[in-house]
Amino acid sequence: MVVLDAPIAGMREVALGMWVVALEAPEVAASVKAGQFVNLGLGGGYLLRRPFSVYRADGDRIEVIVKAVGGGTARLLAMRAGETVSCLGPLGHGFYFGGGARTAVLISGGLGVAPMPLAARDARAAGLQVTWVHGARTAEELCSESDGDDVIMATDDGTSGFAGTAVAAAPDADLVLACGPNRMLAAVAARWPEAQVAVETYMGCGTGVCLGCAVPLVRGGYDRACTEGPVYRAGDVDWEALPSHLPYAISA
Amino acid sequence: MTVDLSVDVGALHLRGPVLAASGTFGYGTEVPLLERRALGAMISKGIFLKPRNGTPPPRIAETPSGMLNAIGLQGPGVDALIRDYAPQWERWDFPVLVNINGESAAEYGELAARLDGVPGIAGFEINISCPNVEQGGMYFGNDPRAAAAVTEAVRKRTRLPVWVKLTPMVSDIGVIARAVEAAGADALSAVNTFVGMSMDLNSYRPRLSFRTGGLSGPAIRPLAVHLAHQAARAVDIPVIGVGGIMTADDALEFLVAGCRAVQVGTATFVNPTAIATVNDGIAAYLATKGFASLADLPRYLPRD
Numbered sequence: 001m002v003v004l005d006a007p008i009a010g011m012r013e014v015a016l017g018m019w020v021v022a023l024e025a026p027e028v029a030a031s032v033k034a035g036q037f038v039n040l041g042l043g044g045g046y047l048l049r050r051p052f053s054v055y056r057a058d059g060d061r062i063e064v065i066v067k068a069v070g071g072g073t074a075r076l077l078a079m080r081a082g083e084t085v086s087c088l089g090p091l092g093h094g095f096y097f098g099g100g101a102r103t104a105v106l107i108s109g110g111l112g113v114a115p116m117p118l119a120a121r122d123a124r125a126a127g128l129q130v131t132w133v134h135g136a137r138t139a140e141e142l143c144s145e146s147d148g149d150d151v152i153m154a155t156d157d158g159t160s161g162f163a164g165t166a167v168a169a170a171p172d173a174d175l176v177l178a179c180g181p182n183r184m185l186a187a188v189a190a191r192w193p194e195a196q197v198a199v200e201t202y203m204g205c206g207t208g209v210c211l212g213c214a215v216p217l218v219r220g221g222y223d224r225a226c227t228e229g230p231v232y233r234a235g236d237v238d239w240e241a242l243p244s245h246l247p248y249a250i251s252a
Numbered sequence: 253m254t255v256d257l258s259v260d261v262g263a264l265h266l267r268g269p270v271l272a273a274s275g276t277f278g279y280g281t282e283v284p285l286l287e288r289r290a291l292g293a294m295i296s297k298g299i300f301l302k303p304r305n306g307t308p309p310p311r312i313a314e315t316p317s318g319m320l321n322a323i324g325l326q327g328p329g330v331d332a333l334i335r336d337y338a339p340q341w342e343r344w345d346f347p348v349l350v351n352i353n354g355e356s357a358a359e360y361g362e363l364a365a366r367l368d369g370v371p372g373i374a375g376f377e378i379n380i381s382c383p384n385v386e387q388g389g390m391y392f393g394n395d396p397r398a399a400a401a402v403t404e405a406v407r408k409r410t411r412l413p414v415w416v417k418l419t420p421m422v423s424d425i426g427v428i429a430r431a432v433e434a435a436g437a438d439a440l441s442a443v444n445t446f447v448g449m450s451m452d453l454n455s456y457r458p459r460l461s462f463r464t465g466g467l468s469g470p471a472i473r474p475l476a477v478h479l480a481h482q483a484a485r486a487v488d489i490p491v492i493g494v495g496g497i498m499t500a501d502d503a504l505e506f507l508v509a510g511c512r513a514v515q516v517g518t519a520t521f522v523n524p525t526a527i528a529t530v531n532d533g534i535a536a537y538l539a540t541k542g543f544a545s546l547a548d549l550p551r552y553l554p555r556d
Contacts, residue, residue: 003523041523046314047317047469048521202313203312204521205524208282209276209520210276211306211311211323212321212323213309214311215309216309241309243309
């Protein structure tokens with residue numbers, strides 16, 4: 001875990017209103033694993049950091065996915081190359097690729113695409129065949145970037161690819177990884193209790209001390225998305241008790 | 253020039269005036285060692301006798317220059333604290349005080365008795381000011397008789413230092429401060445969070461599941477400076493200032509207003525190294541002003 005001032009290295013739009021933001025963060029880029037996140041301090045009166053899954057890591061750079069869902073994310077998108085944000089990370093526990101699996105399906109909805117390119121990288125490094133499944137409400141909201149041996153796109157309104165949800169479009173595999181709105185992850189949990197899912201929560205510190213990012217568990221009680229998560233066994237989360245509509249989220 | 257930052261709070265000699273506020277530093281084991289070097293003392297996350305799950309999410313909401321929280325004192329209970337954390341604290345080079353909570357004065361006393369004499373525990377901070385529990389908490393803190401009864405219940409069960417963390421949700425903090433001083437408190441922490449509320453304009457419900465939460469961060473700092481100052485004027489025991497400290501200058505405001513030391517809380521959420529930054533900034537300020545020690549800093553504390 002490091003804190004550094006990370007200069008913005010560039011931005012590109014990958015879906016309607018959804019941007020990839022590249023940051024110079026060498027220490028984070030060198031060590032981040034799929035499913036881990038960074039907590040970005042934006043300044044300008046926004047007190048708390050905002051959590052972002054790391055999208056890609058290459059050389060000295062990391063990338064995150066940003067959609068303007070509130071003032072803080074709008075401020076980030078309005079920044080120019082060379083301006084810095086405070087980057088704390090990598091944080092949390094990511095996806096697990098062991099256990100003798102041979103195939104992996106990566107299922108994402110909307111901003112939930114955020115951890116998937118790194119997941120594809122790490123899955124391949126573990127020798128897995130990767131199926132990429134990505135869904136959005138409409139064709140223009142689909143992320144234009146993908147990384148799988150097979151790629152399946154789905155839209156709720158049927159304007160592109162499979163007409164229906166990403167979960168409905170996904171095939172079975174030895175490892176199921178998913179990220180997206182919590183109600184989508186609840187559907188994943190119903191079909192594959194063993195799936196690994198990256199949840200979205202409000203988050204305060206990102207380091208395990210504030211207990212703000214409570215994730216309700218089926219066995220009772222809560223633990224911390226920032227520390228024990230954000231990746232959980234789908235069947236372990238009490239989905240009924242986890243809020244499903246957040247202004248910003250781990251994937252936002 | 254090396255500036256002497258050490259302070260005495262009752263019987264406790266602290267190497268510096270910047271303390272970790274309860275609930276913002278966990279049990280001190282979560283944050284990398286580097287960030288503990290400047291700590292004058294740590295006040296642990298609030299503990300009850302029994303384990304507590306805390307409140308359902310959402311538990312936090314950002315507000316202008318601040319945040320609301322309703323964690324509900326989630327914690328492992330006293331047995332786990334003694335087993336898992338106290339042995340680590342014993343090895344540290346700064347004191348750890350345990351923030352203690354109960355639903356009755358007797359429970360506070362019982363907790364103090366259980367923790368008294370456990371190696372690694374240097375004292376207690378009585379929490380009579382948590383706004384996020386259904387029983388006890390703030391309701392003891394805004395009644396001088398109840399506040400004194402809790403303080404006395406703890407005082408009778410331990411010889412360790414006893415601090416009392418005050419709520420700002422009172423009409424006259426001096427009355428409560430004097431009541432707990434008379435009941436045997438060694439120091440006061442002033443102040444805990446203010447009760448606040450924020451509404452979600454999509455769900456038409458409060459943004460927090462607990463409905464209300466405790467407001468912290470820079471938004472409350474001038475309010476907290478005033479209340480800490482009022483408390484310091486009311487009593488002879490040391491007052492530790494708490495509320496929205498982000499920088500060394502913020503901390504110095506509390507010190508000049510009559511506080512012996514300060515606690516940094518929400519700033520640690522934003523930057524894990526905040527305590528070291530504040531501590532080093534105080535030293536730099538004192539050096540610039542030509543003071544050899546923190547004790548030389550002028551205080552504004554007129555007596556009524």
